[in-house]
Amino acid sequence: MDERKYRDGQTVTLLPSRARRTPTDRFEIVRLMPVERGAVFQYRIRSTQDGHERIAMESELEMEIVAFPTAKRQAGRRKTF
Numbered sequence: 001m002d003e004r005k006y007r008d009g010q011t012v013t014l015l016p017s018r019a020r021r022t023p024t025d026r027f028e029i030v031r032l033m034p035v036e037r038g039a040v041f042q043y044r045i046r047s048t049q050d051g052h053e054r055i056a057m058e059s060e061l062e063m064e065i066v067a068f069p070t071a072k073r074q075a076g077r078r079k080t081f
Contacts, residue, residue, distance in 0.1 A: 011026050011029075012063055013064050014045070015060050025048070027061075028048055031044040043055070
């Protein structure tokens, strides 16, 4: 059996589509939906902005990319090795 890409509590982005006019928003995986024979993985997701919940297929989701701030060099200091 294939493994799921996402787990409960993870933050994801819902990919845009022509049929669905969903604003770009972050969603939290609330629940992994049961898998029916031959079906794709589905997740119950909740908007982190307004709390709206919906069900989305795995192919409609993308892992949120978190950018960590880079460390700033202190002015006037040089690294010596």
